[in-house]
Amino acid sequence: MNNYWESTQRKFWTFSKQQLAAERKKMEEAERNLVxxxxxxxxxxxSIYFYHQLSKMARPLGIRQQALATAQVYIRRFYLKVEMRRTNPALVLATALYLAxxxxxxxxxxxxxxxxxxxxWDTSFNDISKIGECExxxxxxxxxxxxIHHPYRSLAELQTQFQLTQEENALAWSIVNDHYLTDLPLIHAPHVIAITAMFLAVVLKPTQGGLQIHAAGVANALQTLGNARGGASQGTNRCQxxxxWLAESSVDMEAVIECTQELISLYEIWESYADKNCKDQIAKFVRARGLDK
Known part of the structure; x- marks a missing residue:
């Protein structure tokens, strides 16, 4: 966290939800016909589709998770400035990964x-200069x-402080990975994300059966957080x-609650995810507009 407060991330790439919505609305209006x-x-x-594609590219090359996360932030920032339908996402993703x-x-x-x-991507672009231009x-x-400042470092420090079990740490790490599929990296500080992930991991109590996260479980955790804020908290010693600690720290409880709500929305919509739908819709504008040449 040492340099985050002075970083360009905080000064120029952190927005409120309202600011993000306004930016996107402005771009949509300017590109109304395309949209x-x-x-x-x-x-x-x-974002889920892009993550799957990035992971497929990264796996054979042995690329670290943090580089993958940086690429995801680059893509989110870029598409805040440039209308997606004016680009070839395959090229943007490959370039973001290369740069990250x-x-x-x-x-x-x-x-x-x-x-x-x-x-x-089963794509036809085979010219290295394309990645150079896109970069x-x-x-x-x-x-x-x-x-880019990521939550992983804060999470490692918190893990030691709160003696998370191996399963809790794995779940918290997984939640941090998932937050890159939302706008949270453009809204909240890395330490807020790390605290949210740790809190959810402890409250959700990962089972031996795996670390699958469901919206309902996260919603229950949110209830616990709400009760805590109201001073009506009971539960396990760890949770307590x-x-x-949250109540006594300078951490913004509202921010933690907002992060939790954003993750609930993600897990809810994830249930309707279909790889083919995203692939087809992207291919439609890429082919029609000759962006794959």
């Missing part, structure tokens, strides 16, 4: 990234502000300790 001609699925469903690997000090050869992108555009749209 009407090529309807797209909910932004969160597209450089920034996270695990660089990949451009040819390797291109090869994985072609394999993943320039990405950097330019982000005003060369490329350093956490809730007391």
């Amino acid at each position: 009407n001609m090529y309807p797209l699925p909910d932004r969160r469903l597209l 690997c450089k920034m996270e000090e695990c660089p990949q050869h451009i040819r390797m990234v291109l090869a994985e992108a072609r394999h993943c 320039f555009t990405l950097i330019s749209e982000m005003n060369s502000q490329l350093i 300790k956490l809730v007391d």
Whole structure:
């Protein structure tokens, strides 16, 4: 967290939900014809699809999770400035991953990234210079502000402080990964995300049967948080300790609640996710507008 408060992330890339909505509305109005001609699925469903595609590209190259997370933030920032239907998402994702690997000090050869992108997207672009051009555009749209502060470091510190079990830590890590599928990286500080993930992991009590997260479980955790804020908290000692710590700390409880609500919405909509739907809708505008050339 040491440099987050002075970072470009905090100064230029942190918005309220209202500001984000206004930015997107302005872009939609400017691109009204395109938007009407090529309807797209909910932004969160597209984010899930993009994450699956990024993971497929990253796995054979052994790319670390943090570089994947940085790429996801780059893509979200870029599409806040540029209408998606004016781009080839396959190229944007490959370029974001390539750039993120450089920034996270695990660089990949451009040819390797291109090869994985072609394999993943079944795409026809095979020119390295395309990634070079797109990289320039990405950097330019982000005003060369490329350093991303992630919740993972805060989570590691909290894990030690609260002695999370291995299962709780795995669940918290998984929740942090999931938050990149929402607008939360553009709204809240990394430590708020880490605290939310840790709180949910302790309250949700991961079972041996796996770490699948359901909206209902998160909603119950939200109730616990609401009770805690109202001073009516009971429950396990661990939960109580956490809730007391939250109440005494300078952490914004409203922010933690907002993060939890955002995650509930994600897990609810995830149930209607269909890979093919996202793929087809993207392919439609990419092909029709000749963006895959």
